[in-house]
Amino acid sequence: MEQQLEASTLGMWVFLVTEVMFFGGMFMVYILYRVLYPEAWVMGSNHLNVTLGALNTGVLICSSLTMALAVRSAQIGSRSGQVVNLILTIVLGSVFLIVKYFEYAEKFEHHLVPGPHFDMSLPEAPHQQLFFSIYFMLTGVHAAHMVVGIGLMLVILTMAMRGRFSSSYYTPVEVSGLYWHFVDIVWIFLFPLLYLLGAHLGAH
Amino acid sequence: MSTEHAHVITPVRTYVAIFAALLVLTGLTYLVALQDFGVMNTPIALAVALVKASLVVIYFMGVRYNTPLTKVVVVAGFFWLLILFGLTLNDYMTRHWMGVPGR
Amino acid sequence: MSHAIGTTGTSYLDAPHGLASWLLTKDHKRIAMLYLISITIFFAVGAMFAATIRAELATPQGDLLDSDMYNKIFTLHGVVMIFFFLIPSIPAVLGNFLLPIMCGTKDLAFPRINLLSWYIFIAGAIITLAAVFNGGVDTGWTFYTPYSSIASESSVTVAALGVFVTGFSSILTGLNFIVTVHRMRAPGLTWFRLPLFVWAIYATSLVMILGTPVVAITVLLVAAERALHLGFFDPTRGGDPVLFQHLFWFYSHPAVYIMILPAMGVMSELVAAVSRKQVFGYSFVAFSSLAIAVLGFLVWGHHLFVSSQSIYAGLVFSIITMLVAVPSAVKTFNWTATMYKGSVTWESPTYWVVGFMGLFTIGGLTGLFLATMGLDIHLTDTYFVVAHFHYIMVGGAIMGYLGGMHFWWPKMTGRLYSEAGAKASAILVFVGFNLTFFPQFLLGYMGMPRRYHAYPPEWQVLNVLSSAGASVLAIGYLLPAFYLTYSLIKGAKAPANPWGAKGLEWTIPSPPPTFNFEDDVVVDEPAYNYKPAREVHVG
Numbered sequence: 001m002e003q004q005l006e007a008s009t010l011g012m013w014v015f016l017v018t019e020v021m022f023f024g025g026m027f028m029v030y031i032l033y034r035v036l037y038p039e040a041w042v043m044g045s046n047h048l049n050v051t052l053g054a055l056n057t058g059v060l061i062c063s064s065l066t067m068a069l070a071v072r073s074a075q076i077g078s079r080s081g082q083v084v085n086l087i088l089t090i091v092l093g094s095v096f097l098i099v100k101y102f103e104y105a106e107k108f109e110h111h112l113v114p115g116p117h118f119d120m121s122l123p124e125a126p127h128q129q130l131f132f133s134i135y136f137m138l139t140g141v142h143a144a145h146m147v148v149g150i151g152l153m154l155v156i157l158t159m160a161m162r163g164r165f166s167s168s169y170y171t172p173v174e175v176s177g178l179y180w181h182f183v184d185i186v187w188i189f190l191f192p193l194l195y196l197l198g199a200h201l202g203a204h
Numbered sequence: 205m206s207t208e209h210a211h212v213i214t215p216v217r218t219y220v221a222i223f224a225a226l227l228v229l230t231g232l233t234y235l236v237a238l239q240d241f242g243v244m245n246t247p248i249a250l251a252v253a254l255v256k257a258s259l260v261v262i263y264f265m266g267v268r269y270n271t272p273l274t275k276v277v278v279v280a281g282f283f284w285l286l287i288l289f290g291l292t293l294n295d296y297m298t299r300h301w302m303g304v305p306g307r
Numbered sequence: 308m309s310h311a312i313g314t315t316g317t318s319y320l321d322a323p324h325g326l327a328s329w330l331l332t333k334d335h336k337r338i339a340m341l342y343l344i345s346i347t348i349f350f351a352v353g354a355m356f357a358a359t360i361r362a363e364l365a366t367p368q369g370d371l372l373d374s375d376m377y378n379k380i381f382t383l384h385g386v387v388m389i390f391f392f393l394i395p396s397i398p399a400v401l402g403n404f405l406l407p408i409m410c411g412t413k414d415l416a417f418p419r420i421n422l423l424s425w426y427i428f429i430a431g432a433i434i435t436l437a438a439v440f441n442g443g444v445d446t447g448w449t450f451y452t453p454y455s456s457i458a459s460e461s462s463v464t465v466a467a468l469g470v471f472v473t474g475f476s477s478i479l480t481g482l483n484f485i486v487t488v489h490r491m492r493a494p495g496l497t498w499f500r501l502p503l504f505v506w507a508i509y510a511t512s513l514v515m516i517l518g519t520p521v522v523a524i525t526v527l528l529v530a531a532e533r534a535l536h537l538g539f540f541d542p543t544r545g546g547d548p549v550l551f552q553h554l555f556w557f558y559s560h561p562a563v564y565i566m567i568l569p570a571m572g573v574m575s576e577l578v579a580a581v582s583r584k585q586v587f588g589y590s591f592v593a594f595s596s597l598a599i600a601v602l603g604f605l606v607w608g609h610h611l612f613v614s615s616q617s618i619y620a621g622l623v624f625s626i627i628t629m630l631v632a633v634p635s636a637v638k639t640f641n642w643t644a645t646m647y648k649g650s651v652t653w654e655s656p657t658y659w660v661v662g663f664m665g666l667f668t669i670g671g672l673t674g675l676f677l678a679t680m681g682l683d684i685h686l687t688d689t690y691f692v693v694a695h696f697h698y699i700m701v702g703g704a705i706m707g708y709l710g711g712m713h714f715w716w717p718k719m720t721g722r723l724y725s726e727a728g729a730k731a732s733a734i735l736v737f738v739g740f741n742l743t744f745f746p747q748f749l750l751g752y753m754g755m756p757r758r759y760h761a762y763p764p765e766w767q768v769l770n771v772l773s774s775a776g777a778s779v780l781a782i783g784y785l786l787p788a789f790y791l792t793y794s795l796i797k798g799a800k801a802p803a804n805p806w807g808a809k810g811l812e813w814t815i816p817s818p819p820p821t822f823n824f825e826d827d828v829v830v831d832e833p834a835y836n837y838k839p840a841r842e843v844h845v846g
Contacts, residue, residue, distance in 0.1 A: 291607075295608065302619075
């Protein structure tokens, strides 16, 4: 059991490194164009809804706490603790996605989605399109990870309710917890880099 | 490998303390973003994000109790990211050095 | 080497029976066989595209195919050969089969994920195949923007998704190998007692883990740019198409080492076995694998010397590129030193070893030409480049793959093949290969650009030589298909250790039983302990 837990944990960490590199490719695009077009980047950022972004940051931090507590409950063999904390994690994850949905809807309404419908009357409109392209790509891929995470948690929840885990076997809880925390970390970087980069230069 | 570390159970109050710290740091990120520090705004924001990420990695993800190997894996991931950023920017940031258009 | 001298267990090939038992197997050896069958099919497909290209280029006029069709054919040749044959070849077949055995364990760390990666591989292949039937792809395997993102009207999006999905297969395989090497080694099997093949596969896995995700996101960005009107590399919105090249080559240059490092690992095993001698400078060879994996990530800019990259960045990339020659040369010299005064026997693996060393040396040295910035500006996008990377990827990687297949075939199938056939094949491949690709160095030096279906008549002689060589090469590749298949039906039963080689895999029966070892394995000696060790390992 010990060796199996160690192998699985190591496997997940190695997988998370691939995730770092995966998001890293998008961050590279972000960095380059931000350096090349700083004004357009600030203007684009100021179109984002800081309140919703901050709310979602809080939601994800809460979910990370419940996730950590779910793993802890598994370690001490408390089935009810696992179930409650996993449900909370799933609910918080869903709240995040719902808020994200409203944010996206707002962007569609204001013609801030790159493509033929983009509001070309904006200053530096082509470069702002670059900003919104990378905004949608980063947050979209992040949201996709959240969906996967919620699916994973539903599986773990079912297993926990059937009493599959004990203080001597909780590898799946621990390993999927690592994934969940990682998705949280990505958002910790996305929030300041996307939402706050022009805040001091006057919000909209 | 070793058998003692896997059974360390973090007390709830540690988790709650880290949680509180993360919320405070989020507030801090926001407040700092409202001030004009010139070119330093982004480095400050990144530094706070890095502290937050480290708290999650070390406490929530339990790297504290993990084998040295896990730590090497974590560091290697970020190191390789820096290779990607560094050598790409090494091109873009030096393009005007030669004074030849397009170089 | 171990105490697990073979007893008569049921071989992994015999039980359980039925198609389902293969398609749902978690046995690393059976999964290796699934890969073997699939990549052999892809190799045949890719080779047919190559044959079409060489047929077109036998005459100066573009008469066999129109230029659109020609573009699609060379694109598919590249995509199929690189993503569906070369990258999985040695790791997924020989690595899957041998790594757990060489580590003295029953299976990989995650047998189910191992099976999953095969299914993901097949899914990626089916998606890419859908692109082929949907009109093909004409961007070249490199998918350069802005052509791939804006201009091309072929099914780039589908092909990109196919490559994206296949990437996951590669990532999961690498992850599995890394965890296995770290966590599953038998007692006593320290890092410096591991066979060098394991070191090479481990280094390869690192490249897979760290590089593949970047190409995955890059092709996804291209797909998003085409399908969702997002802009990342779109010059009309201020995007930079060259950024795509940076991201693409961050993976795709190291990908070359995904292909060649495992072949180097195979060579280390074969050289020791045919020389009956410990590999000279074991730890140097082991660390050179890691050095190649790391340095491989620092050199991608040498693909961008003429793509508006800054001269300063070009200089940095050029210097680091030349450094890669050092660990590569360490390997070549150490193999030569191993064979020197070794008791070299001229069995069929020896032919592949010698062929590999010749071709890899030419491929490696011409790489230095291309690393030299001034010379590369003359040679960029000419047949010199085509010849160079075929010497590495075909002359190196496929020679290594075939050498390894011949060496371990008796172990994998329990059958002996025709030695004469194998020697003939190795000679034909070597001769045919040189005849095909050496003229291309000259053509490239004279300025013949790659990716054109027509050329001035004065280049015809060399092109005809090249096409003739391709026919010889084709026979060299077809021969093993016959005698290896024949060995399955009529071949003599293989003993546990037909080559008299050292290594855990030779201590168990051929073919191995389902769980590899009857008893727990304990290792108490260094790798390649052919004679009482004269060398002391640094460790």
